[in-house]
Amino acid sequence: MSEKIKIVAANDQGERLGERLEDLVGYHLRRVSLFDMNGFIEQFADDNLRPVPFSILCLIDEHPGCSAADIGRMLNLQRANLVHLLADLDEDNFIERRAEEGDKRKQSLFLTAHGAEKLSGWRRRVREHENHLLRRLTPAERTNLLRILSKIWTSEDR
Amino acid sequence: MSEKIKIVAANDQGERLGERLEDLVGYHLRRVSLFDMNGFIEQFADDNLRPVPFSILCLIDEHPGCSAADIGRMLNLQRANLVHLLADLDEDNFIERRAEEGDKRKQSLFLTAHGAEKLSGWRRRVREHENHLLRRLTPAERTNLLRILSKIWTSEDR
DNA sequence: TATTGTTATACTCTATAACTATA
DNA sequence: TATAGTTATAGAGTATAACAATA
Numbered sequence: 364m365s366e367k368i369k370i371v372a373a374n375d376q377g378e379r380l381g382e383r384l385e386d387l388v389g390y391h392l393r394r395v396s397l398f399d400m401n402g403f404i405e406q407f408a409d410d411n412l413r414p415v416p417f418s419i420l421c422l423i424d425e426h427p428g429c430s431a432a433d434i435g436r437m438l439n440l441q442r443a444n445l446v447h448l449l450a451d452l453d454e455d456n457f458i459e460r461r462a463e464e465g466d467k468r469k470q471s472l473f474l475t476a477h478g479a480e481k482l483s484g485w486r487r488r489v490r491e492h493e494n495h496l497l498r499r500l501t502p503a504e505r506t507n508l509l510r511i512l513s514k515i516w517t518s519e520d521r
Numbered sequence: 522m523s524e525k526i527k528i529v530a531a532n533d534q535g536e537r538l539g540e541r542l543e544d545l546v547g548y549h550l551r552r553v554s555l556f557d558m559n560g561f562i563e564q565f566a567d568d569n570l571r572p573v574p575f576s577i578l579c580l581i582d583e584h585p586g587c588s589a590a591d592i593g594r595m596l597n598l599q600r601a602n603l604v605h606l607l608a609d610l611d612e613d614n615f616i617e618r619r620a621e622e623g624d625k626r627k628q629s630l631f632l633t634a635h636g637a638e639k640l641s642g643w644r645r646r647v648r649e650h651e652n653h654l655l656r657r658l659t660p661a662e663r664t665n666l667l668r669i670l671s672k673i674w675t676s677e678d679r
Numbered sequence: 680t681a682t683t684g685t686t687a688t689a690c691t692c693t694a695t696a697a698c699t700a701t702a
Numbered sequence: 703t704a705t706a707g708t709t710a711t712a713g714a715g716t717a718t719a720a721c722a723a724t725a
Contacts, residue, residue: 384579388651389557391670396554398674399547421542468701468706493546499672508669511662512549516556626683626724
């Protein structure tokens with residue numbers, strides 16, 4: 364960008380505070396989220412692990428025996444889009460889908476031994492990824508960020 | 522979800538703190554960003570205004586005369602994908618693209634009078650949207666969030 | 680050589696509608 | 703009627719490669 368443009372921007376900062384794109388929380392949320400996701404995808408390129416399948420594996424681990432529809436509700440994913448994601452995880456032998464006794468419509472989802480082992484290592488690497496993403500924050504800022512973010516979207520009155 | 526699943530999850534919380542999906546900042550960043558974007562798209566459905574074109578209009582307003590490549594660098598968008606976005610904004614008479622004197626490769630981007638007027642109203646409605654998104658936060662939390670988010674991705678050493 | 684705007688294209692992600700079988 | 707899993711499909715959004723004009 365040219366020097367002229369930078370100067371114009373600097374002048375504008377004092378004149379219209381709260382009017383700039385950079386004053387919008389939503390803008391920063393998107394930039395940081397994309398920054399995080401791209402870093403995630405890059406770090407796990409070897410294993411071809413993507414953020415959403417990782418989330419699904421975490422939830423199956425935390426809620427063994429849950430159904431695909433349960434996962435969809437927890438992650439706000441359409442059932443239709445989950446079909447391929449779960450089929451892929453099944454093909455790779457990370458999860459297994461058992462017929463649920465009692466309700467024949469449902470499948471019960473479980474991690475395989477292989478899936479559990481893989482997930483354990485991936486979780487460690489995800490924590491490393493987060494440490495890198497948040498390396499400029501103090502421990503207090505990190506705690507605060509997690510608390511504030513979850514306060515925004517986790518609530519009863521929605 | 523069944524009651525059984527909820528109980529299992531509750532037990533696990535104490536056992537493996539820092540191991541749950543909900544302990545990951547990246548997970549919350551994504552959920553909050555999507556929550557924000559969906560709200561934005563819904564609120565501006567009438568005007569068919571989407572987050573990225575809104576960002577582009579803001580930047581052209583803040584940097585009058587900038588080029589498409591400048592916008593791409595500022596928003597981390599590919600030049601190729603900007604072509605359609607800018608063409609649409611031009612068709613709707615929100616922006617105009619003038620041949621830049623001096624460098625014949627570049628176009629200089631400006632808001633039209635109509636675009637500037639529209640943007641002014643949209644900015645007000647975006648602030649209302651943000652106020653609603655962040656309604657559960659204290660003013661201090663809001664300021665903190667903006668500061669922390671921009672600290673994460675805005676830096677020199679990248 | 681590098682950059683700008685552009686075209687074409689492929690890939691991922693997401694949303695919707697409809698179907699069946701079960702409840 | 704409602705729900706679970708599924709199929710097919712359309713639409714965004716994004717990434718890459720190549721090109722002509724210009725620097």
